[in-house]
Amino acid sequence: MIWSKEETLSRKEIEEMQLARLKETVARVYEKVKPYKAKMDSLGVKPEHIKTLKDLAKLPFITKQDMRDNYPYGLFAVESDKLNRIHASSGTTGKPTVVGYTANDIANWTECVSRIACMGGASSKDIAQICFGYGMFTGALGLHYGLEKIGATVIPSSTGNSEKQIMYMKDFGSTLLVATPSYALRLAEVARETGVDPKKDLKIKIGLLGSELLTESMRAEMHKVWGDDVLVTSNYGMSELMGPGVSGECEKLCGMHINEDYFIPEIINPATGEVLPEGEKGELVITCIKKEALPLIRYRTKDITRLFYEPCACGRNFCRMENLSGRSDDMLKIRGVNVFPSQIEEVVLGFSELGPHYEIVVEREGYSDKLTVRVELVRSTDSFAELSDLTSRVKNKLRVVLGLDAKVQLESPNTLQRFEGKAKRVKDFRSNKE
Numbered sequence: 001m002i003w004s005k006e007e008t009l010s011r012k013e014i015e016e017m018q019l020a021r022l023k024e025t026v027a028r029v030y031e032k033v034k035p036y037k038a039k040m041d042s043l044g045v046k047p048e049h050i051k052t053l054k055d056l057a058k059l060p061f062i063t064k065q066d067m068r069d070n071y072p073y074g075l076f077a078v079e080s081d082k083l084n085r086i087h088a089s090s091g092t093t094g095k096p097t098v099v100g101y102t103a104n105d106i107a108n109w110t111e112c113v114s115r116i117a118c119m120g121g122a123s124s125k126d127i128a129q130i131c132f133g134y135g136m137f138t139g140a141l142g143l144h145y146g147l148e149k150i151g152a153t154v155i156p157s158s159t160g161n162s163e164k165q166i167m168y169m170k171d172f173g174s175t176l177l178v179a180t181p182s183y184a185l186r187l188a189e190v191a192r193e194t195g196v197d198p199k200k201d202l203k204i205k206i207g208l209l210g211s212e213l214l215t216e217s218m219r220a221e222m223h224k225v226w227g228d229d230v231l232v233t234s235n236y237g238m239s240e241l242m243g244p245g246v247s248g249e250c251e252k253l254c255g256m257h258i259n260e261d262y263f264i265p266e267i268i269n270p271a272t273g274e275v276l277p278e279g280e281k282g283e284l285v286i287t288c289i290k291k292e293a294l295p296l297i298r299y300r301t302k303d304i305t306r307l308f309y310e311p312c313a314c315g316r317n318f319c320r321m322e323n324l325s326g327r328s329d330d331m332l333k334i335r336g337v338n339v340f341p342s343q344i345e346e347v348v349l350g351f352s353e354l355g356p357h358y359e360i361v362v363e364r365e366g367y368s369d370k371l372t373v374r375v376e377l378v379r380s381t382d383s384f385a386e387l388s389d390l391t392s393r394v395k396n397k398l399r400v401v402l403g404l405d406a407k408v409q410l411e412s413p414n415t416l417q418r419f420e421g422k423a424k425r426v427k428d429f430r431s432n433k434e
Contacts, residue, residue: 129157131184217350
């Protein structure tokens with residue numbers, strides 16, 4: 001189901017709308033947001049210089065550090081009495097990034113998420129169990145309002161107490177699961193531990209997964225434990241831009257459609273800031289063109305992807321972003337080689353003897369980096385020959401994919417840490433990580 005007519009606009013109509021909204025947004029931000037005006041002035045750029053969409057490249061970037069430097073309200077374009085809600089990041093690595101919403105922002109956010117939910121197969125007939133943490137995190141409330149708008153029944157179960165989550169699923173007849181990919185797998189694991197077969201005893205038919213990278217191997221793992229007929233889609237967003245609702249996969253599973261009447265995407269070279277041609281992979285940059293409280297312009301997401309503009313077989317004409325390859329700030333540089341955790345995950349999930357839970361440990365011994373991949377066995381075995389053979393095969397595959405050697409440490413089932421929110425797979429103990 002396509003939720004709104006805007007999703008089927010022609011490319012010409014989309015770009016005309018984007019340009020009109022971009023001009024209005026730039027003029028308003030220049031007038032209302034002093035730090036961004038200073039950035040524009042330093043480059044000699046004025047609002048009247050924005051005449052085409054290509055002129056977007058003339059404007060300065062905004063980063064997460066800018067938001068921290070102007071904490072809490074320095075980048076807001078409205079006074080506090082115009083705000084209806086405030087969200088914020090956890091702030092575990094410094095000042096949190098604070099985001100605000102006017103009443104119109106909340107309505108637009110809900111509209112964007114309703115589209116994403118429908119792309120992922122949701123309808124008014126669904127009973128949606130939201131296993132994101134409620135609170136300052138935008139994920140839970142964002143999906144909550146969007147799903148309610150399309151008429152779905154919402155169970156705001158949040159995270160934690162996984163056994164009770166399974167009880168709710170069984171007793172309430174939940175058909176749609178909102179969670180991170182890692183927690184969705186954890187819930188299936190807990191179900192089996194308590195004698196519940198997710199495929200036979202539960203009614204989940206849709207997984208709207210977000211807040212974490214969903215690799216194709218992880219999607220295959222979801223089908224393995226929840227059932228081949230479950231539609232597993234990934235959706236994308238971040239608090240700084242809105243929350244969930246920036247983009248999402250449709251049932252064709254050929255990339256995530258970006259709500260282009262609300263956001264203008266670009267792909268840049270993360271090292272130089274240069275805008276890359278269509279189809280090339282690089283860092284995603286997003287400009288918000290319909291936000292009132294916090295209309296970020298050219299926000300550097302640090303997420304690595306590429307864009308496609310061909311119309312989709314689903315009937316939507318919004319451009320699509322490829323499922324993320326990773327984040328530029330998640331990339332590990334090990335002995336001069338760039339390594340993304342997603343590459344290691346693809347290798348791990350390619351072995352039927354291994355479970356989906358793994359940990360990446362990076363240490364420095366002397367002047368050399370040491371990479372260890374800890375991964376759980378699906379079933380315990382005391383056979384030294386089996387363990388040795390499996391270790392060798394995993395190590396060889398990692399060498400082929402990564403271009404470097406890694407130590408492989410096989411662990412007993414249920415050994416590694418489980419996560420209810422975003423999984424923290426990497427432990428980097430190097431003092432200097434360059």
